Amino acid sequence: MKTIGVDVGGTFTDLALCDVGNGEVVIHKVATTPHDPSEGVVQGVREVCARAGTEPGEIAYVFHGTTTATNAVLENKLARAGMITNAGFRDILHIGRHQRVEHYSIRQELPWQSRPPIARRHRKTVAGRLVPPTGAELVPLDEAGVGRAAEELKAEGVEAVAICFLFSFLNPAHEERARAIVEAVMPEAFVTTSSSVSPQFREFERFTTAALAAAIGPKVRRYIANLESALARLGVTGELRIMASNGGAATARMVSEKPALTLLSGLAAGVLGGRWVGERMDRHDLITLDIGGTSADISLIREGRFAETDARSTALAGFPLLLPMIDVHTIGAGGGSIAHLDRGGAFRVGPRSAGAVPGPAAYGKGGDAPTVTDAHVVLGHLDPEDFVAGDLRLDPEAAVRVVGDLAGRLGLPLHEAAEGILTVLNANMANAIRSRTVQKGLDPRGFALMAMGGAGPLHGAAVAQMLAIPEVIVPPYPGITSALGLLTTDLKYDAIRTQFQVSDSLDIARLTEGFAAMEAELAGLFSADRVPAERVRTTRTGDLRYLGQGYELSIDFPSGALDAAGLDAVWRSFHDRHAAEYGHAFPGSPIEIVNIRVAGTGLLRKLPGLAAPAGGSLDAAELRRGRCLFRIGGRLTPCDTPFYRREALPVGAAVAGPAIIVQQDSTTLVPPGARAGVHPSGSLVITLGDAA
Template sequence: MASIGVDVGGTFTDLVLERDDDGPGGRRVFVHKVPSTPADQSVGVVDGILAICRIAGLDPKAVRRVVHGTTVATNITIEKNGAEVGMLTTKGFRDLLHIARHKRPHNFSLHFDVPWQSDPLVKRRNRMPITERIMPPDGRVETPIDLDEVRAAVREMKARGVEAVIVCFLFSFLNDAHEKAALAIVREEMPEAFASASSEVANVIREFERFSTTAMNAYVGPRTARYLRNLETRLRDEGMDAELRIMQSNGGIGTVATCSERPVTILMSGPAGGVIGGRWAGAMSGVGDVITIDIGGTSADIGVIADGAIRIMNPRDTVVGQHPVLAPMLDLDTIGAGGGSIAFRDEGGAFRVGPRSAGAMPGPACYGKGGTEPTVTDAHVVLGRLDPERFLGGDMAIDPSLAERAVREKIAEPFGMTLEEAALGIVTIVNANMALAIRSNSVARGFDPRRFSLMPFGGAGPLHGVALAEAVAARDVIVPPAPGITAAMGLLATKLAYEFTRSTPTLVSGPAMGDFGAANATLADLTALAAERLAADGVAPEAMIFERVAECRYQGQGFELRTPLPDGPVTAESAGAIVAAFHGVHERDYGYRFDDTQVEIVTLRVIGSAEVPPLTWPGLADAASPDPAEALLYVRPTTFDDRQRLDTPRYDRDRLKAGHVVPGPAIILQHNSTTLVPPGFTARIEKAGNIRIARNQQPSAEVAS
């Protein structure tokens, strides 16, 4: 029996397999990379699964669980090729998705795009007004719903070829009776359509954000559901009866059925696995404060883990494709910087790198697949940091002459540089872009990088790790055991989790503090929903874990912050603890607090989860001495960021043992990544399999004298 984690990136699909017993060579954990297949990700996923099973000497039928991190839903939002969506909404409010909140994306620019107007998720002609009205604050029915209007509107949408239909009425989070009635007619008249109601997808306050979330769910829904069903079918056709689980944006895994119904929960499925894998690898070194940066072929994903805890974004920040999405997501940032990022001279004559990427096809020029534009990978080849015969463990051939030609013709000659200067310029610029993003996610949010270890992973991460740690003043660098596969490892190091929400405005401080009956009833309902979902996945009641969160604000504020709730019912006594926790969260995020201002709960959340046996990485054998000579492969000249060109030894990471010390300059090679140790730094191999890289200690003046 075995479990497999599969993470699909823009260039490569990464896999990790863990056997319950020992495989070839006494190994229990196997890793592998295969090229991604952007036209249909399931092809690369299944090919990769079959390949890693062969490597592990395992019959694919013996795989009991496959956990998948996918970018299908994300790519739909980027490529803007989602479904044709129809919308039933309250009469008089069909333009709510267009008007939004009248916020300018760029306050001081006269030339900007408003994406929810230029690229609406639902075209205006497909927004059908329906006579009905629910009123606050108690959800009373002001105007009964006209079901004949609903039926006529649905038939018109069917005639137009609409693929997905959403039902979004005002104040449905207070009373969803009208939405349920309309949705029943949609499913009766258009059983083939992807149909959902806002009270099912995001049962929370704020109409625009709720409608936008529901629209996004439908926009990505049909293609995402087809992909997941297709993947299940392909696996069965190969004789595999494994449970297929999907990584969700909140760091938990869900079933194919639930993720097909709510694809809005997997919009950040791909990047989420990397943050989970970073926490797992940091724990192996006893480090809880980690800044992760997952650098792949197309993008770099940055996350901050403080005291071993992974942060969830506040709702005001959960934006995908510039559309607000009220779905829980891990707090991370993605920028267009990776091995495939293209270097170019822009229209103003400036030297730029990214965000445009060469992707998997044609890829960097050195791949020899028709690419002619220089990329970050090509720059590393020119600098001697990637050896042609050892790229991807020798499984993929690269041509240094093609990299040199691309860098020379597109960068060196136009800017009057030498070939080496041009390549160093490419690396320097992309490092600056990533360092800025790291600071935005750490310093700008109240975290001091000096107490954090930087953890670079992804295929390109360890090549940039030390330079980025120096740029942001991180404590040191931790390179995971298989950096190119770390996101896939995170898939086997996470848990089953579902999150349920409902807006229940409740004052928890001040003289007007009200009754907590509604809040406690909501918590009970949400807990029951979470328990029902976990039970459907076969989780025993005693194995269920429930976490409760309140989204709180100072009364009158426009947005809320996630605040943990104490165990037990909300009472006048426990309200004090809620208020104190919110003050602390507000001060951490904004740098100040208002102790005398009334605090209000707006939305309640319950996260139901169940632990899954985590990935166990085998420890390394102990080295006889710190000298890593037994792992030395060969020596080649390499150019470093300080322009020094030095004869640099290459070491085989598979031969390095616990206690080996690798002084810089050095390059550590493995199948899925390459680690650069510059001069003045030393890498130490830990028992758990991580590599710790730190600057050499300078002797004090007294010792030197």
């Protein structure tokens, strides 16, 4: 069986075509087409099939990580959307919560006020009210009012409608009836409900999540339809699967119905790819550092499990979200990040990026700003004749020109300015990792750093040195690890219910019934996707807190019938987790269950491993030697540096730094004092010495 993973980045679209039977992989990169990412995807699929000698009709699955939803929110390019909500609650989207996002700022921007996903004039209200604790009807739904609101929205040219009623997480009846009325009036519109997107309490976050789901719905639906049609015209008959933010894949049908699943689609695949690489090396505690052309994405994997966001920290472009997502921290730091002086004269690198067009000056496409890639070219770290396997020839003179202009403004020599660009960028990434480790009570020295992305292997060793991390892992295909990660995933759907209960007055039957209902719901979804029941796995978790607290921690629950002994283990786990997270616990205090969750996984055939590296000898792998500059003992020092072809390196070979290791999709920098070796799994392992 042959599958393709396609990951769309800010600069390149990465592809991996894999034969699942023997682990053979053919990789390819094409320029991202920002005006319509599907064009780059289809071009890449066509070209990678040609490289592999494979007909498009032989492809069983195309797994795709898409940035369509993410970019629509980040760039505020949303559909004209409307909302129907309870009378008197038109402005929930505007008011938000009483907490200040920035406690001490008097000029902070609140995105839900400055750029709301649904304009106030498109928010309509109707009579109807459900009340807690059961969702009983207090005021009947004004169905005629819903119809009038839909007619008004249709006349206003609205493309999508979010239906958001109070306490719909307890009883979705009013929302579902309103949806039916709106769809009858506006059959061409995208219609969603807050209870179908995120059936849990916290009305502001639930309404915002539903509003964003509506505002991205038409664009995501069109993108998926266009991509399916284009792949069909190419001759691809296999199924299209879309990466979801929760670390699993979803069918194209599911994503078209629930586009919010993809709000962080592209970022999740890199974490999965990093975990998969680590598993083949028996490394289960990892910091993944995925550096592309525009951004650096950071995530933690502990004991083989990736972290998920919580209600306090899940957000996109400042908008709070209530959705299961892999916890990925993103900063504006990549190969295309632009070095500049800010208005105060301070030296900055990023977050602005040269992107795919025009790209760094060294790309020769009209770029005129100094970027991180240009700095590497000036310092000799990149081979102008062998960049992206020779598919792109670099222009060293252009790089020298733009970095030289910046050096003049800084009053520094050319090479000091170039090295300064890298130092600032590396410090930004190291600080971002500290915020996810040291500031949360975790010691980064207990992790290995997984350097991924096109630019990750160039910076991994330097960032690790700043954090005293002893080991850097560079995957076999670092530049397309996200695309490979797509080939290691399964179908994954989540169900959630808000169910307030307290440990000292627990209704075990009600709790068991809630979990069973969600498991049945997920079984229906997998059945619709033709996944046999024997290939479905479910796991249970709950959002727990001490009674009176404002936020929760996610704790595992046992499967099957619940009893007092099993729940005692849950309470102990919560106390332990609370102590680890906050430094203290209250074992005698009652614990409140807020939400219960079930994650369902439909097992798919996936990439079992990669073909073992063939290698040869160290001498045969050496391409040439060049003059590269590195900081040694506080001084920028020119070094006679060997350049190696990665695929020719033998397993177990020890490459002493300084060295540059080149391959089709990335370049690895081994600094002075470090050593690199090829692991039997095909990954490079860089060990860092004190002299580096």
